[in-house]
Amino acid sequence: MLLIKEESKTTDAFQTALSNLESKHSMTVFKDSKLCMEQLKEGSSLATPMVFFNLNDDGYKSLSEIVSIRNDKQNKNLSIVVYDPKAALCDEDTFIAGANIYIKKSGDATTLKKVLKKVINMD
Numbered sequence: 001m002l003l004i005k006e007e008s009k010t011t012d013a014f015q016t017a018l019s020n021l022e023s024k025h026s027m028t029v030f031k032d033s034k035l036c037m038e039q040l041k042e043g044s045s046l047a048t049p050m051v052f053f054n055l056n057d058d059g060y061k062s063l064s065e066i067v068s069i070r071n072d073k074q075n076k077n078l079s080i081v082v083y084d085p086k087a088a089l090c091d092e093d094t095f096i097a098g099a100n101i102y103i104k105k106s107g108d109a110t111t112l113k114k115v116l117k118k119v120i121n122m123d
Contacts, residue, residue, distance in 0.1 A: 010054065010105065017113040021120070033065050040075055050079040050120070054105075055094065063097045070098035081119055 011029050018027055030036040036051065051069070053062045062082070069075045082094055083105040094102065101119055106112045 013105070013107075013109060013112055014052070014116070016109055017116050020109075020113050021117055033062065037065060037068065040069060040078075041072070049075075049077055050081060053080065053082045053099070055082050055084040063093060066094075066097040066099055 015027060015029075028039070030039070033053070040051075053066065055062050066080055066082075069078060069080065079101065080099045081101045081103060082099045083103045101122065103115050103119060106115065
């Protein structure tokens, strides 16, 4: 799993929720999407190929990066989860670009844990 977000509160919330799931999945956190894209292009194998994009950072930039990931054949099985704490930016274009799942990131750790469990099991 890869999480792209500069804000440490979001990263901490995801890491806490995932650690409480008692999952064997690890999470790699990137400060920005450029670093994540470089990692994906290197072709390193991911145990659970899933990327979390925060649409609230820069929705249009995220959409172009999702398209870029989808255009790379080695990432065709990568699950792309988009999230937005405000639930205001997700629209049809997000899924046309190639996102698989949209979640509203809850500030509540228990709710986030339930949502992430469903997302991971859905993969």
